[in-house]
Amino acid sequence: MIDxxxxxxxxxxxxxKKGEFTxxxxxxxxxxxxxxxxxxxxxxxEVFDDALGQAEEAxxxxxxxxxxxxxxxPFALKDNITVAxxxxxxxxxxLEGFVSPTSSTAVSKLFEAGAVILGRTNCDEFAMGASTExxxxxxxxxxxxxxxxxxxxxxxxxxxxxxxxxxxxLGSDTGGSIRQPAxxxxxxxxxxxxxxxxxxxxxxxxxxxxxxxxxxxTVEDAETxxxxxxxxxxxxxxxxxxxxxxxxKEFNKTIGVPRAFFAGEGVSQAVKDNLxxxxxxxxxxxxxxxxxxLPNIAYALSVYYILVPAEVSxxxxxxxxxxxxxxxxxxxxxxxxxxxxxxxxxxxxRRRIILGTYVLSSGYxxxxxxSALKVKDLITAELREAFKEVDLILTPxxxxxxxxxxxxxxxxxxYLADIFTVPANITGAPSLSVPNGSVSIEGxxxxxxxxxxxxxxxxxxxFRAGKDFSGE
Ligand code: GLN
Numbered sequence: 001m002i003d004x005x006x007x008x009x010x011x012x013x014x015x016x017k018k019g020e021f022t023x024x025x026x027x028x029x030x031x032x033x034x035x036x037x038x039x040x041x042x043x044x045x046e047v048f049d050d051a052l053g054q055a056e057e058a059x060x061x062x063x064x065x066x067x068x069x070x071x072x073x074p075f076a077l078k079d080n081i082t083v084a085x086x087x088x089x090x091x092x093x094x095l096e097g098f099v100s101p102t103s104s105t106a107v108s109k110l111f112e113a114g115a116v117i118l119g120r121t122n123c124d125e126f127a128m129g130a131s132t133e134x135x136x137x138x139x140x141x142x143x144x145x146x147x148x149x150x151x152x153x154x155x156x157x158x159x160x161x162x163x164x165x166x167x168x169x170l171g172s173d174t175g176g177s178i179r180q181p182a183x184x185x186x187x188x189x190x191x192x193x194x195x196x197x198x199x200x201x202x203x204x205x206x207x208x209x210x211x212x213x214x215x216x217x218t219v220e221d222a223e224t225x226x227x228x229x230x231x232x233x234x235x236x237x238x239x240x241x242x243x244x245x246x247x248x249k250e251f252n253k254t255i256g257v258p259r260a261f262f263a264g265e266g267v268s269q270a271v272k273d274n275l276x277x278x279x280x281x282x283x284x285x286x287x288x289x290x291x292x293x294l295p296n297i298a299y300a301l302s303v304y305y306i307l308v309p310a311e312v313s314x315x316x317x318x319x320x321x322x323x324x325x326x327x328x329x330x331x332x333x334x335x336x337x338x339x340x341x342x343x344x345x346x347x348x349x350r351r352r353i354i355l356g357t358y359v360l361s362s363g364y365x366x367x368x369x370x371s372a373l374k375v376k377d378l379i380t381a382e383l384r385e386a387f388k389e390v391d392l393i394l395t396p397x398x399x400x401x402x403x404x405x406x407x408x409x410x411x412x413x414x415y416l417a418d419i420f421t422v423p424a425n426i427t428g429a430p431s432l433s434v435p436n437g438s439v440s441i442e443g444x445x446x447x448x449x450x451x452x453x454x455x456x457x458x459x460x461x462x463f464r465a466g467k468d469f470s471g472e
Contacts (some may be wrong), residue, residue, distance in 0.1 A: 132181075149179030182433045
């Protein structure tokens with residue numbers, strides 16, 4: 001019997017190479033674990049019927065001596081990352097019955113690297129949310145405490161890894177949707193620099209912010225997946241290569257801590273103490289940790305909640321009941337459209353469409369959207385200035401540990417869950433959440449994460465510090 005809890009991508013690859021087990025064995029172990037546990041967790045929406053066939057193909061290659069970075073490794077994908085011939089719904093009713101005719105570039109790259117695509121995971125509808133409670137197919141539970149949320153929007157992908165049903169999964173991160181659930185579930189979550197990973201075939205939320213990235217158990221595994229996914233793609237004109245961002249300064253183990261950003265009451269004492277422990281650990285590892293001022297960073301969340309609805313209102317325009325998925329009949333084309341969108345979109349998506357059309361309307365464009373863009377530039381400049389002095393900016397990943405279902409009753413409360421993760425998205429910076437122990441609440445150990453953000457194109461700094469911190 002394969003012990004999934006004891007495996008990483010790296011150790012599984014070694015075992016596959018040595019013939020200790022096959023990719024079919026590994027894929028079957030994942031499917032068994034899903035059968036056994038996922039009734040309680042609900043991380044998966046579907047296990048693909050061709051997964052074992054893919055594993056057989058991988059085994060043939062392994063036998064023939066082929067060596068690829070992900071050969072034979074089963075992957076779970078967030079339900080907004082398309083795979084040719086398979087359903088993708090972004091956990092929305094509006095994509096009912098939609099089967100993707102093409103694969104996303106990310107998935108094509110996984111296939112080229114030998115991965116087995118196991119199935120798709122639950123998320124907040126169109127990636128809008130921080131708890132996976134906005135899925136049209138019911139919530140996902142946090143494997144560490146089933147009465148709590150796994151975070152979101154990629155909650156299913158985080159829970160699939162944390163629940164030891166798979167060794168690795170992909171999510172998408174527009175404002176924190178990889179890093180926040182990674183912290184809540186106690187796994188590694190990584191968002192690359194904007195443009196590093198192609199968005200082609202990712203069902204769009206806010207195109208100027210969306211990035212695909214991995215959930216793994218180690219920083220090294222996250223780096224392995226990133227090396228497979230990264231690269232310029234003719235299908236996505238926003239993709240970049242190594243030459244786009246200047247190499248910047250040499251890594252000299254310097255970390256900046258913007259204390260004022262997380263000193264407020266909304267941040268739990270356990271989180272503050274946890275970050276202090278992390279700082280001590282970095283110091284003991286020979287890092288220099290200094291306080292820095294980022295006076296405008298606190299506005300990142302407000303900027304985010306103007307830019308995102310604006311882009312959402314535009315991106316969701318294509319769901320008209322004609323081109324994809326659900327269709328509801330009205331008396332004419334216009335009524336079909338209203339009925340389809342009214343029936344197909346959940347509350348949070350509709351809220352953002354309404355907000356988005358408002359901030360883009362001619363009378364309010366300058367006041368809201370235009371101003372948000374200016375503040376975004378201000379924050380970006382502020383961060384880039386900070387990176388002349390420090391290699392990394394360190395904050396907690398989340399203001400609190402995982403919360404209970406229904407606890408965040410107002411949208412604003414839910415939005416605050418991403419206060420520390422959104423600055424990386426609106427500035428385009430790469431950012432990594434690494435587990436840092438847990439806090440005991442009501443008899444359960446709830447994981448906490450620390451968040452490291454680096455300058456544009458400096459994923460290397462994140463991986464170095466992340467590995468140092470995690471003792472890899
Ligand atoms: N929770 C944030 C939101 O609801 C982030 C979502 C994301 O990164 N996809 O917008």
